[in-house]
Amino acid sequence: MSRLTLLLLAALLALVPWFPATADEARPLAEDPAVEARLLRIAEEVRCLVCQNESLAASQADLANDLRREIRAQIRQGKTDAQIMDFLVGRYGDFVRYRPPFNATTLLLWAGPFVALALGLAGLLRFLRRRQSAAPVPLTEDEQRRAAALLDGTD
Known part of the structure; x- marks a missing residue:
């Protein structure tokens, strides 16, 4: 640091006690x-x-x-x-x-998260079951020939 910077910093530090404090008093x-x-x-x-x-x-x-x-x-x-x-x-x-x-007006507040969780799990199970039970549809002969041609690179 230069001498001027150090002098300015020292002057500012000397003036700090003269500035009023900005913190509030603690409430009793x-x-x-x-x-x-x-x-x-x-x-x-x-x-x-x-x-x-x-x-x-x-x-x-x-x-x-x-x-x-x-x-x-x-x-x-x-x-x-x-x-x-x-x-x-x-x-x-x-x-x-x-x-x-826990009363009639707050029933949804208390039971809502559990109902939402149960509905989400039921939906997930239904989705997974549908996905497993869906049998793949076999390709027709024409589709098989086109797929083989694409794989061989002969269009």
């Missing part, structure tokens, strides 16, 4: 660790409605933050985990649960 945990632990236990069982593939505990979406605040408020009101889950299901449906209950 809830005042009550028991409330926070219960919130995390409930939030792990609830799907983030924005992300859909993350739990409410892992999501940083605005709606997830709002739902966590709502769950904290309900915990402080003395509601049980079941009452809180019933509130969320009543508001957002069974979709909000990572493990929805």
